[in-house]
Amino acid sequence: MRTVATIVRKDLLLELRTLETVPTMGLFAIATFVIFHFGFNRPSIQGQLAAGVLTVTLLFAGMLGVNRLFVAEREQGGFDGFLLAPVDRTAMFVAKAASLLVFLIVLEVIAVPAFALLLLQPSVGRSLPGLVAVLALADVALAVIGTLVSAIAVQTRARDLIGPLLGLPLLIPALLATARAAGPLLAVHGSSAPPGKWMAILALYDLVFALLAYALFDYLLED
């Protein structure tokens, strides 16, 4: 547990000092909202369409973070240092997933208000707790699968291409569940509670892939 905390602290400190990943993700998300605005050619959107735009934007912005996640480890020899240390290897997975989760939460703190301001027709206030719950579950899925995919992709040539190529199909069911769960929340006269069915699917998806990644991550490090 101390190992995990150390790696997370290192990652966050690195991000605070360089401001490399999270600001890029945020700017990317806002730029995408602007592009959607012109692409749709309408002043505002709501309901399922809004949910789709929000989910897709967050997914693509998250992919930027996924691509960067292990780059420092690979290029600066962080993997070697970690493998030499007498610590549990799975700690690396937990720590990286936690860092990515933090990045995604910061991204959403920037992107969701921007989305509400720029595109969304109904006020987001009433359904905000539900939306936070949906996005939290979606973030876990993205963090878990993103970490696994990033660890695979970072060792390949053309890693920036392989990452999204592997990650997007794996995330389609999570994306689908997120968009469907958020749809009613963003409708003009929608409900304020997300549909339980989709929340359950997201939670199940998180759980299964967290266990799988936890079990398999060791093989991606051993050398």
Added chain:
Amino acid sequence: MASSKQSTTYGRGLRGLATATVASIGLALALVFFYAPLDADQGFVQKIFYIHVPLATVSLCGFVFGGVLAIGYLRTGEKRWDLRSYVAIHMALIFGVGGLITGSIWAKASWGHWWVWNEPTLVSFLIVLLLFATYQPLRFAIEDPERQARYASVFAVVAGAFVPLNFIAVRLAQQYVHPRVLTLGGGNLPGSMRLTFSIALVGIALLYVTLWKYEMAAKNARMQIRALRRALLGDDAVSPLRRSAAPS
């Protein structure tokens, strides 16, 4: 020699298996055209069902099979498990493309569109195929053979587990359009159709197994020849391996 024993194992029974495959597919085709009744709604077009559904089913089972074999590699670290998993996924991909094309033709003929989005089985199949289509590029992008095998095995296990999960999620997202033929209650297929379908399924499954074994035997023989050439003629007689997505 261990390797020679191995290749004879893959080659053994191949002839009988191939005969059984030809016989069962021939029988299935005969039943499809002369025994199974015409579908009341769709007429003759419905007969593609006897090839499309087995292809898709066998392909999905092949993906999961490849994942299970990949567990073997991760547990033992022996290269032959990686080769088995690779060939299983490779064959399943070919069957899957076949299933997708036949499904598309069926959709055009019976619903009027080449692609139908509100058809959960079709959509989830496409997603699975998209995922496994990245298997070869992933392998090709990793140069070190040992790492290639390890990473590809991790991918195969994750993707194999993804197959059923994906089907659950997509199926829940849409309403049913497809006739449910393989439900636990036996479906709504009349007996003669079910018999024809079962034999077609067995035939395609046998075809998959035959091709898998054949490919394994061929790859093993090629590796063995390489090793023998190197042993007899020296390292210079063997051209260096090109970078490849296949285990070597």
